[in-house]
Amino acid sequence: MLNKILVVDDEPDLEALVKQKMRREIRRGEYAFSFAGNGVQALEVLRGDQEINIVLTDINMPEMDGLTLLEHLPGVNADIHSVVISAYGDMKNIRLAMNRGAFDFVTKPVDFDDLKITLSRTIQRMQTWLEASASKERLASIQVELETARKMQQSILPATFPSNDDYEIFGSMSPARSVGGDFFDVIRLENGKIAIAIADVSGKGITAGLFMMTTRTILKGAAIGTNGPAETLRETNTQLAENNDAMMFVTTFYAEYDYRDRKLTFANGGHNPPLVVKADGTATELEMPPDVALGLMGDLDYDEASIKLEPGDHVVMYTDGVNEAETHDGDFYGMERFIDLFKDGVPASAKTVTQRVFDSVHEFVGDFDQSDDITCLTLSVK
Secondary structure, three states: OOOOEEEEOOOHHHHHHHHHHHHHHOOOOOOOEEEEEOOHHEEEEEEEOOOOEEEEEOOOOOOOHHHHHEEEEEEEEHOOOEEEEEOOOOHHHHHHHHHHOOOOEEOOOOHHHHHHHHHHHHHHHHHHHHHOOOOHHHEEEEEHHHHHHHHHHHHOOOOOOOOOOOEEEEEEEOOOOOOEEEEEEEEEOOOEEEEEEEEEEEHHHHHHHHHHHHHHHHHHHHHHHHOOOOHHHHHHHHHHHHOOOOOOEEEEEEEEEEEEOOOOEEEEOOOEEEEEEEEOEEEEOOOOOOOOOEOOOOOOOEEEEEEEEOOEEEEEEHHHHHHHEEOOOOEEOHHHHHHHHHHOOOOOOOHHHHHHHHHHHHHHHHHOOOOOOOOEEEEEEE
């Protein structure tokens, strides 16, 4: 089967390089390449050739960047599968691309052996999708499987939360699709501390849901079997990276709270910094080590830090479905609106703090369907 691939990049030498590196596959009739210098040109090419089934796009380009192009692809051809090219370590844009439908990514400078593997995985996934789309019975079966997976995912999230006279915790998650990639957990440790985690898996759907459940299981085991947040993230990352052929990743904030001295010790794997909301309504982002997401490469060390909380403090943990919630017009909820949410008064409980976040986001976006899960977890010091 001939797979027609559109390469979108403003580097003038890339076309010759692709044709040279992929010459054997081109001669064998496996791939046929088209090229465009930006998103605007790419849409023109796609509208003129409905047989193109894969788009390989850079992110930073003039006129229309790769992230904007991803938003337009479903309107041109719903069956197109996309792969993004990103600078190494650019986790923010990679995460945005996955949330906008990209199947996979490769990093610059492009390793063409890695690119060939990525294209092969993309083609396999695309063929599975096309086969499913061609059969109503298969689609009905998938819906049943998705609903089952959704129930399984919801069942592993905490339904009750620990609390005492000194603290309380509450969390909630609203998936953007039937199966989401966010999760949170609260774990009682033997030393009397409470472990708290919130995470966001790349992508959505069944694959993200399965990777989420695997991550949650490994993280819980590591929390119980290691000494402190840094070791917990290191162990979790090592296990996830061992058998991760799909190159999925998960951003993770993990903390351990000792209510006896109100000390919160934490480590971060590429996740959004929580808000620390004071009793007077002022909110600031928690300063955290900028370590990388889990799952992409093994044998990584993570840094650890701690703060002492005061009575009336709330630590509001969240995924980017909150600050990147979007309206019909493309406006984002944003961190400024999030930080100002409590300036007129802070709810008394962790549950009401969390609920205010959800209410504010839902009011902002209205009836516009979101492309990402919305998750919030709050630790409140009484």
